[in-house]
Structure formats: structure tokens, C-alpha cells
Amino acid sequence: MTPVLLLDRSTSLITAPPEDATRREFITGVGAAALAAAFLAACGEDPADDRTATPTGTPEATTRVVDHAFGTIEVPVDPQRVIVADNNALPYILELGVVPIAAGSLGPEVFDGRDFHPALYELGAEETVPFSRDEPDYELVASLAPDLIIGSTFSLLNRVAGGVETYEQMAPLAAVDSDLPVFEQIRGYARILGREERAEALIAEFEDSIRSLAADVSVTDISIARAFGESDVFIYTEAEPFTALWLDLLGVTVVPGTENASEAGTIIASAEQLSELQGEALIVIDGIDRLEGNPLWPLLPAVQAGKVHSVGDYLTYNGGGGLNALREQIVGIAEFLATVE
Secondary structure, eight states: OOOOOOOOOOOOOSOOOOSSSOHHHHHHSSOHHHHHHHHHHHTTOOTTOOEEEOTTSOEEESEEEEEETTEEEEEESSOSSEEEOSTTTHHHHHHTTOOOSEEEEOOTTTBTTBSSOGGGGGGTGGGSEEEESSSOOHHHHHHTOOSEEEEEHHHHHHTSTTHHHHHHTTSOEEEEOTTSOHHHHHHHHHHHHTOHHHHHHHHHHHHHHHHHHHTTOOOSEEEEEEEETTTEEEEEOTTSHHHHHHHHHHTOEESSOSTTOOTTSEEEEOGGGGGGOOOSEEEEESOHHHHHTSTTGGGSHHHHTTOEEEEOGGGTOTTSSHHHHHHHHHHHHHHHHHHOO
16 A cells, blocks of 8 residues: 655644634624624625626626535535534545635644644645634634635534534534435535535545455455443444445445444444454454453454454544545455455
8 A cells, every 4th residue: 555645734823813802702792793794894795795797797606505414505606715613524625625724623632743634634734724623712713704614513513612603603604414424425515615526536436446456355244343442342234334335345244234233333242242243354443452352352253263454443433534544444454355365
């Protein structure tokens, strides 16, 4: 596999947050209408003007209506100052060719000293100003005068403090459902940005790169597990969306079946149920050291046959590195399954 070149990250910020107002004063002291007018004025735009005259004098629309997770919204046809609310959405936005001016981050302690997943810097993340995903610096966000804010339902509804209501005062806010399969997520972000063709090209490239390896896969069934907490195990079935994606592309099946699976397609098992992992090969998502200490581990067929492969946690975590990082993990699995007999 060709190594990925990671670019050095720029440390310069676009601008600093206003010094004459606290976050509380900014949020509670200005009404939604006043905020909207202020942002439009900062950009030199008339709030009542949503069309631009063409050279022939025919009005050309500068906004369009799109459906998103929270309903229907009017967004710029060609947004220039996009802010991404969270790390779940950021990989897809970058892969679609849009470099946001700022984005919510989990913090450098999560991603090897960087504010975003390392795989994103080659896509332009070094130009994106980071701020806390869960406790956003709303003064900073406002000072950047965004014309569109994009996020995922997972973060906006469950993690970001005051996210939906506050962001909606600053710019059009559009979200994509985090529970959708990965291809539908990137299609959702593409519709918001008007980049549907690019999304379909990325999906086709993803599928082709995996299918090209399927013919060499020499096993018929596998098991997929992940350590969960101190003693439990996540067992993934074919009903789990991210698992289903690459199982189908590689033409393999997964055991156990879906009889005891939750709506999310996973089975939460105790350490004593590790023996349910009866696949010919075993894929372990993160935390393999916690499984290896289980007394049932040496008895698993895949362990006895030496057919165990460990992958990073963003194989199922859609807030990781986007399609590129996910594809690298699946290619690694395919190459592993092609070597076992």
C-alpha cells in the first residue's frame, strides 16, 4: 500500500474572536434577525437580494432549496465561507473538494497532536481553523461570517452545546443523518454543496478499488469483533451498515447471523460469549489486546489457524478519516483475506 504523505499544518488563524463581547453577551444580546443582517452586511450583501444579474441582464439565482436532516432550507448556490460544525462531517466536505474556513474538532490529543484526523491534511485541513466541537467558540464562528454551516445529526443533536439554535442565527444550517449508510451520507453532503457528480465519482472509485480485490479473497465467512468497555464485546453482523458495505463488495459472509442483533446490526456479548466468533477468519476492530487476554481467545478457529487481522476503529466510526481512510482499511482487509488459506 502506498504511504500517505501528510502535509505540515499551518498554525495561522484567519482571525481572532472579538474581544469586546463575551460568548453569553453575543448569543443572548442580539436577536436572530439582527445577527443575520449583521453577517450579510459584513459580506457586503443586501439581505433582500438573492439574485445576480447575468451579462445579458437575466437574473441568475444565487440560492437554491435543498432537503436535509432537519427539513428544507435555502442555501447559497456556490458557498464561499463554509463552516463545518463537527468532525463527523468534515472528512466528506473535504473529499467533495470544499475546504471550510473553520471546523469543530475533538482536539489534538485525539488525533496524534493534530486538531483533525491526519488523513485530512492532504485534502486541505491545514487551512481550516479548529474550534471545540462540543463547546464551540461562537464568537469566533460569527467573526468569520459564514454563508453556510454544515454538520451531522450525531453531533448537532447530541454533542454540540446549543448547536442548532445558535448556529441557525449565524447562517443557513444544514445537516446529514449520521445513521445513514456511508454512501448516503456523502451524497447528502454533496446535495447541500451542489457537488453530486463528485460524490458519485468518489463512490464509484471506492467500489471499483474493493471489487478489484474480491477475486483473490480465499475465505467464505468471517467474524468481526471489537472490545467494548472492560469485559464486553461488540460482534458485528451483516446488518451493521459499515460492515454490510464491504462484505457485499468482497463477496464474503459474516458469522454469527443477525438473530440476536440489535437494530444497529451489532450484538453486545459478554466475555463468556466470545466463542460465537466462529468465522474462518477474524477481523478485530481496535482493542485486540483486550480480547487476547480472554481465556476463550485461543480456542477460536481463526486464532488457531492464525487468521486474525486488526484494523483501526474508523472502520465503523464515520467521524474518522472519510471515504479515503475507510477504503484503506477495507483494502487492508481484502489483502489479508487474499493471503489466508
